[in-house]
Amino acid sequence: MSAITLYRHPLSGHSHRVEAFLSILGLQADIVDVDLMGGAHKKPEFLQKNIFGQVPVLTDGDITLSDSNAILVYLASAYDPKRTWLPQHPVAQADVQRFLSMAAGKVAYGPAAARLVTLFGAGLDHQHAITSAHAMLAVLDSHLAHRQYLVGDGPTIADIANYAYIAHAPEGGVDLGNYANVRNWLKRIEALEGFVPMQKSPVGLCA
Template identity: 45%
Template sequence: MLKLYDFELSGHAHRARLMLALLKLPYEKVTVNLAQGEHKQDDYRAINPFTQVPVLDDDGLVIRDSIAIITHLANRYAPEWNPQTVNEQAEIQQWLALAARTLAEGPARARLITVFGAQFDQATVIATSHQTLEIVNQLLNGKQWMVANKPTIADIACYSYIAHAPEGKVALDAYPNILAWLSNVEALDGFEGMQKTPLPPAV
């Protein structure tokens, strides 16, 4: 049985939940209460010394990174979600890199400020987010999905923090291609959304 160490408000954890939901894989959910510091306790440090969520335990294989988790799930259970042609892999890897760094430093960080009280310069983070989203919107022009003509792990990796960017005061109204792409992801059979927090005024 798959076991996911999870926290509902984590966009990283939502990536894993969304992939599991879309693949219709049964799993045991173990909630790690970050607000109460459970991720800092010795029991959880033994599972993930980096004290982060999510963690996936797949029959003893412990995976401690959200992008590694969705990649593993695709490779093991649904390879069509991670096509291996040279061109498609190059495109997928570019989107995964964007999810791991650029989105993390933009929309994800903006959300950390408003939802979790993180101490970043809000104006700078919001400006960085819009710079990134403008490029993503351009790259999605005329495309239903990020790679090829089908959903892949690239879409799952990027979805959560882009969809919830307004929670970090980052409005999406100016990005029609992004909005259409979000709708495509949300229309997938088995889609599972992330719990929303009250929206602050977006800019």
């Protein structure tokens, strides 16, 4: 039995961030699927793990953590002795945080929101989410014009945090065809040793 357990949903990009990073770090973890459609994340047993009733949740021995970006910070700090995934230099750390904020903001309200509409029937403004996604992708494509990764010369948790919902943006009706630099960046993340893909979803899952 692994000391690390990840509570996740297989179609959750937030969960995938953690699952992919665990694999890249070579960490063994028990994976527990949470039945979101059945409301398991809102039941008392799960709420003891995360008061907000969201996946993912990670337990590591006596430690229980929620929020995907916070979990990435923990794993990078605890299990990456070279500190390449979360650089030690203050400016680089701040730059990583900037892109973690992008993952929690512009990505969440753009491609992730658009995907929620098409896959899960979320009552959100689909066109607004698509428009927001393209605005974000245009900026990101420009940022990646002369660099391989989001921060510095190598991959960081900033890349891991932003990957899944951008890679799966087409599931929400967001075409990546005009963003060659973004597509090449996605391929570089997918080529990382230990990377595991997120399960693809049929459009209109809950239609």
